[in-house]
Amino acid sequence: MQISIVIPLLNEADSLQELHQWIVTVMKQNNYSYELIFIDDGSTDDSWKKITTLQAENPNVKGIKFLKNFGKSQGLNAGFKKAQGDVIITMDADLQDSPEEIPELYNMVTQGGHDIVSGWKKKRYDSKIRKNIPSKLFNWAARKTSGIELNDFNCGLKAYQKKVIKSIDVTGEMHRYIPILAKNVGFKNIAEKPVQHQARKYGETKFGIDRFTNGFLDLITLWFLSKFGKRPMHFFGLMGTFMFLFGFISTSYIGIQKLLIVFYYHETAKLVTNNPLFYIALTTMILGTQLFIAGFIGEMILKNRKANNLYYIEKEI
Incomplete structure (x- = not known):
């Protein structure tokens, strides 16, 4: 099979018939063998009914x-x-992504040899306040964190080699950062293609402020996991060691200072508890020990963890 088109959706019943017909037309024009996979993410409208009708x-x-x-x-x-296709295309179900882009995306993967081709919506029809500005902040942060020079990480229209999508797990809000996930497992041939963006025809955008904050938090998580996900001791253990050494050296300094005052200057030394540095040193030693233990526990969890279900499927056709 040449192409798998993967479309996640939430309450997009009004657009599914039109989107399906548009995709079928493009597939027939180019003589592609294909499968069209709709994922109904808990819709409360007639989306699943529409999908079953289309499948029939x-x-x-x-x-x-x-x-x-x-x-x-x-x-x-x-x-x-x-998905079983040699090339996997992802797109949104709201008719803002054009299926007319699929042939060129497919060719860039199969003939151009790219692992991933990411769409770039140069001209957007979204609200600048609700989506454009947050997207620019996301893209800037993702570029700086990952080193991947893409202008639009958040574009849902992307093409992948089959081996790429079979090598990664997409969780949380990580769909924005699939190119980063792919790079972390070794796929570096990532290209970008300007694509047409269309105004939403039905319904309302699902974007909210929670996705803005969650996206940034997931980016921080992704950065941490890419650096220390397989060796948490390298982060927590290193931080804990430095903090413990700082506390140990500080308490040693306080103790030596007191001994010098008593035995060398023959003066009465003040209690170490009167010195603020004593409490700082004690605190850093305790925190350092806890961080070191956290790193050790993290290593143990990684070696003994089992896969968890991230979602539950009610029906499948």
């Missing part, structure tokens, strides 16, 4: 229905596991 009309349509809303990242992760 077109055997290339497949569907996954989550028991409740688990998030776009979990939807993509489930779709990636089900």
Whole structure:
């Protein structure tokens, strides 16, 4: 099979018929063999009913229905596991991504040899306050953190080699940073393609302030995991050692100072508890010990962890 098109969605019943027909037209024009995978992320409208109707009309349509809303990242992760195509295309279900971009994305992966081709919405039709400005901040932070020079990490329209999506797990709000996840496991041939962006035709955007804050928190998590995810002792142990040494050296200084006063100057020394540095040193020694133990526990968890379910599928067709 040439192409798997993975589309996570939430309450997009009005757009599914039109999107399906648009994709089918593009596939037929280019003689592609394909599968179209819709992931219903706990919709409360008729989205799943629409998907089952489309599947009855077109055997290339497949569907996954989550028991409740688990998030776009979990939807993509489930779709990636089900996908069988040589090239996997992801796009949104709101008709803002154009299926007309698929042939060139496919060619850039198959003929250009790219591991990932990410769309770049140069001209956007979203609200500047609600989405444009936050997206620019996300993209700037992601570039600085990852070293990947993409202008639009958040674009849902992307193309992947099959081996890429089978090598990563997308959790939390990590769908924005799939190129970073791929780079962390060794895929570095990442390209970008300007794509057409269209105004939303039905419904309302799902973007909110919580996605803005969660996205930045996930970026910090991703940076930490890429650096220390497999060796937490390298971070916590190093920090703990430095803090413990600082506290130990400080308490040693206080003790030596007191001995000199008593035995060399023959004066009465003040209690060490009157010295603020004593409490700072004691605190850093305790914190240093705790950080070191945290690193050790982290190593033990990594060696004994079992996979956890990130989502629960109610139905699948």
